[in-house]
Amino acid sequence: MLGQYKAFLLDIDGVLVRGGVPIPGAQEALTQLRNTGKVLLLTNNSTKSRVGSAARLRECGIFVEPSEIFPSSYVAAQFLRRFGCVRYWYIGEAGIREEMEAAGHVLVGPEAAEWLVVGMDRGLTYEKLAQALRALLRGARLLATNEDKTFPTPEGLVPGAGAVVGALRGMGFSPQFVVGKPSAIAFEVALTVLGVQAKEVLMIGDRLETDIGGAARLGMDTALVLSGVTGAEELRGAPVRPTYVARDLSALVRGEFLAVD
């Protein structure tokens, strides 16, 4: 089954790790996928850069190169290059700042920003929202790394980037671009780097609306693993139909699919 694909896009949380620990068999399955085709990890998590994401995975016992990971912080910085080196302000964590800097963009204050880049921010304050409002009222354009409502941690779900975007919407401003899954932008940046067509790719993820729905809209085959946020119950009657369903990544690479009616 896997042999028909030239490349594999994998989500991270719920596919390789869950709550800071590796999902059993994930590292071995990842190695097998690498032996079959190109592998890229596509995650909406914007709190870390590529280097930071690789370090986080290493702590969990999953070994990947920074170049194999596309967090939405990286996708945002690469996407903005089409507007040149932009002057930006941000609400988010180190991942956004590190990737924006690496791409040549220039961090300025909210008074001078052409772009406001927002992602999940565990240090969100009223002052940050007030600064963002100042930038937006001056005409800064708004880019969201993603709009995930929640983010999984060992202690349970915490507010995701959607909470920040929601606060800005509450002030009357909507993002001009959202680059993370299910946006086509994330998938297109990945396809360009991999040098493959959508139909040659299998997207493997645990969220129906972002991983599976977004990839399917671009014509990719999809595999839903039930090791993350989506359970078999939820899948039944869902409008999004993955090409394959498996218990986890390990079962998927062994070709052990689950039938869903």
Ligand SMILES: [Mg+2]
């Ligand atoms: Mg996930």
